[in-house]
Amino acid sequence: MFSKDIGIDLGTANLLIYVKGKGIIVNEPAVVAIDKNTKKNIAFGQEAYEMIGRTPENIEVLYPMQDGFIADFELTRAMLSHFLDLVLGKSLLSRLRIVICCPAHTTRVEQNVIRQVVELSGGKQIHIEVEPKVAAIGAGIDSSQPLGHMMIDIGAGTTDATVLSMGDIVSFESIRTAGKEFDRQIIQHIKKHHHMYIGERTAEQVKKEIGLALPSDGKPSSMQIHGRDLGTGFPKTLTVTAEEVNKALHTPIRKIVHTAKAALEKTPPELVTDIMDHGIILIGGGALLPGIDTLLAKELNAPVFIAENPLTCLAIGAGILLETTGKTPIRTR
Incomplete structure (x- = not known):
């Protein structure tokens, strides 16, 4: 039962x-x-x-x-x-x-x-x-005390940046840019630069396999994808690189950074100090994009950690x- x-x-x-x-x-x-x-x-x-x-x-x-x-x-x-x-x-x-x-x-x-x-x-x-x-409870954050805690939730439809203290929301910013927008930008990039149309499932696979928030400083990675040639309408195979996927994701990632900064700008200085000491927690599927934690840490001047269970x-x-x-x-x- x-x-x-x-x-x-x-x-x-x-x-x-x-x-x-x-x-x-x-x-x-x-x-x-x-x-x-x-x-x-x-x-x-x-x-x-x-x-x-x-x-x-x-x-x-x-x-x-x-x-x-x-x-x-x-x-x-x-x-x-x-x-x-x-x-x-x-x-x-x-x-x-x-x-x-x-x-x-x-x-x-x-x-x-x-x-x-x-x-x-x-x-x-x-x-x-x-x-x-x-989500804070699920991520192991005790927000009931008079201390500042920040979470950035990069979901499928929206990115939410939230500062919590004493069990309630102190500042909050949201933008309709997240995982699905990453997919759309990959589709548009392939269409514009390779004259090939791919579906949303293929775009999601590209994002998961070779998506990067920061340019790669190691061995370049790539993958083969299949789609439809926009000129002939026939099937087409293309090798897409992590570097060009990173470029395709640049605009939505900048919007996410701006949203997080906007939430911090509305936060009292004492709580900002707490956040700088204890760090920012990333949740949602977008938290799994390689390099997104490093990028946000650099842009926000605070430690950024991916939650142990970002999807759940x-x-x-x-x-x-x-x-x-x-x-x-x-x-x-």
Whole structure:
């Protein structure tokens, strides 16, 4: 029998579900495949993700979450219902206490939309918590003391730079530039410089395999990719180098640096001193881009560390709340 408490990280790229006493039991792409003719949902999660770029005309693969917010209410509800029913079953779901996270700048109206989605998915006792606070817990940060702690969350849709002290947010900046923008810039670079079109899955693979935040000072790396020649329409194979991927990522990375600096500029000097002493924590998928920690440390003049669990610390933070108390101990806005 599962516990009656679960935590949900409903992200732009991935959906994670933490069950009290069990840990993370769902970690799937936040993707839905639909049949445009029948309007029926035909696949969710990894199964739907595998269809990207490989479907007939009547099948469309969609991300119902965009930039950390619900872009398609019905698809988000269907996706959440699918995974909750698959793991927990409807009879147990109605008795659950659910912690679900939302971006720090979520409005009351947007929070109500999140609540409605979870309720229509079968949940009854719903606690909405702010992501940076929960992620800090998952990353092992004790932000309850009068000390400054900074986190930079480079997710799929947005990058959020947050300074925390005494259990609350002191300063916060967000920009809609993150992992998916990295992919788009790689696609545009290949299109402009090599007259070849590649899909988003190929761009993501390039980013993961040879993406760099800083120019390489070692042996240059490269990989072969396949796409479509824009002139002939025929298949084309290209060798792309880490150096040119680094150049393609330059603009979005500069925007992320500017966002982090803006958050620090709004932070009281005493807390900035704390941050310089204790460092900045990087979370999110973008934290795995090689060199991003070194680049940010240089630009922000403070130590930068990648969290031990950058992809899952939000779900883990929600789980810690569930494991350690019967009621959520942090204040929502």
